[in-house]
Amino acid sequence: MSYKVGILGVGAIGTLMASLLYPNKKLSLSLYNRSPKQQLSIFNDKKEKKIPIHVETSLPEKRKLDFLCICLKEHQVKNAHTFLAGLIGVETKVIVIRNGIHHKEALLPYTSERNIIEAVIDCPVQPIADGRYEQLNKPVLIINRTAFSELFISLFSPADIKINCILNIKTIAWKKLCESAALGAILCLAGESCWIFKDQRLVNLHKKLLQEGVQVAIADGAEIKEPIFIEAIQKKLVNYPPEKGSSMLSDRKRGAPIELGAKNQVISSLGKQYAIETPIHDLVCMLLEKTNNNPTS
Ligand SMILES: NC(=O)C1=CN([C@@H]2O[C@H](COP(=O)(O)OP(=O)(O)OC[C@H]3O[C@@H](n4cnc5c(N)ncnc54)[C@H](OP(=O)(O)O)[C@@H]3O)[C@@H](O)[C@H]2O)C=CC1
Ligand SMILES: CC(C)(CO)C(=O)C(=O)O
Structure with a gap:
């Protein structure tokens, strides 16, 4: 066949x-x-x-x-x-x-x-x-x-x-969303690849973004053991090759719309629905919405 x-x-x-x-x-x-x-x-x-x-x-x-x-x-x-x-x-x-x-x-x-x-x-x-x-x-x-x-x-x-x-992809989809929204936002705003995670302050920022995402994911029904998950993703992060980027960074570099709605925005908006504060994702959205809607480009 x-x-x-x-x-x-x-x-x-x-x-x-x-x-x-x-x-x-x-x-x-x-x-x-x-x-x-x-x-x-x-x-x-x-x-x-x-x-x-x-x-x-x-x-x-x-x-x-x-x-x-x-x-x-x-x-x-x-x-x-x-x-x-x-x-x-x-x-x-x-x-x-x-x-x-x-x-x-x-x-x-x-x-x-x-x-x-x-x-x-x-x-x-x-x-x-x-x-x-x-x-x-x-x-x-x-x-x-x-x-x-x-x-x-x-x-x-x-x-x-x-x-x-x-059987059910919900938890996996949420884990991947938390990961790609955290990494993508930082690389996209910095305009740089993973070499920037030599700076511990950015590793800490990545952790905070992951924590916000995971709280919303759990409220939405995903089954995530927060400390184990965060440790695993951060271990992956510090082992990435310095030149590794992300799809959000690639879009920013070529002036294409950044995938904000499916990533940081869904975390922010569901956070509001579940009364979970997501201040860093909110800030990321406020800034990258402008990148996506630049009237001069
Ligand atoms: N890149 C990565 O490392 C990873 C990406 N992902 C996810 O995979 C998904 C796809 O991302 P990615 O492959 O990176 O994205 P790309 O932007 O590289 O690819 C999207 C493709 O879709 C085409 N396209 C856009 N609109 C249309 C349309 N209306 N009709 C037909 N074709 C269209 C684009 O065409 P055109 O050539 O005109 O732009 C482009 O070739 C995203 O959700 C991303 O987050 C997941 C894991 C890793
Ligand atoms: C997790 C990450 C950041 C891996 O490249 C990704 O899925 C993306 O680039 O969209």
Whole structure:
């Protein structure tokens, strides 16, 4: 059986997914993106993997896909209507990979809940040039269990990616949100990569941001053991290579909208709903909202 698999959003994570699926000759892979790509490749372990597939930027007619992997940021989904309507058929299984929570909601106008897999990925990927990316780790993808999650997992080589299938992704999504919102905010505001965490004051600030996030996550029903989680994330932080960035920093550097709504803003606004103070996330939002809405750019 040959599956038709599409990737919508061929940026950092979309390119990573394409590099993992492209070697599987039992599937036919199509790539869809807002802007054209002249080239597509990803560096890992000092090797450059090229993905010689044309990236489609329009959809003249509907396609019947078996799987669609959506690798868009939350705020990008609303402008992707033509792709979503044209690529998601009644039988299409949809995998949504992004940071943040509530992955399914924006997709419900296009398909039923049982056809959606929510997914969180742990694998820093950063741009080197247009269409060329660098992958820093072996990816770990965590997906929620559905009737078709094993079939989805079988599309990948276990040597290239670890995929964990779990019953409820809520806690994992919250943990990843706390992590990416804390790291992303600091790097984005400083405009610098992880070398800045040589300064203990910034490690302390990172801890405070994590603590605020975790308090809100717990109030929202996530099951997180705060001290153990914070210690693990901070250990990861101080071991990052100095040149490691974050997707929020990458967006800031190229003048693209920063993924604030799905990250620091959701922590701030749910904090208010649960009467939990989040002063540092509030400050981050106040500043980065201006970056996102700069009338002179
Ligand atoms: N990068 C990382 O290290 C990690 C990222 N994540 C998360 O993964 C998600 C995706 O992030 P990332 O891959 O970094 O983001 P990118 O900005 O690198 O990629 C998004 C891609 O989507 C495309 N796109 C945007 N709008 C549309 C549209 N309307 N129709 C079609 N294509 C569109 C963009 O096209 P264009 O070329 O026009 O901009 C871009 O290629 C985010 O939630 C992020 O937080 C999670 C873990 C690590
Ligand atoms: C956790 C982090 C910061 C890893 O790169 C991330 O998910 C992102 O860049 O969005």
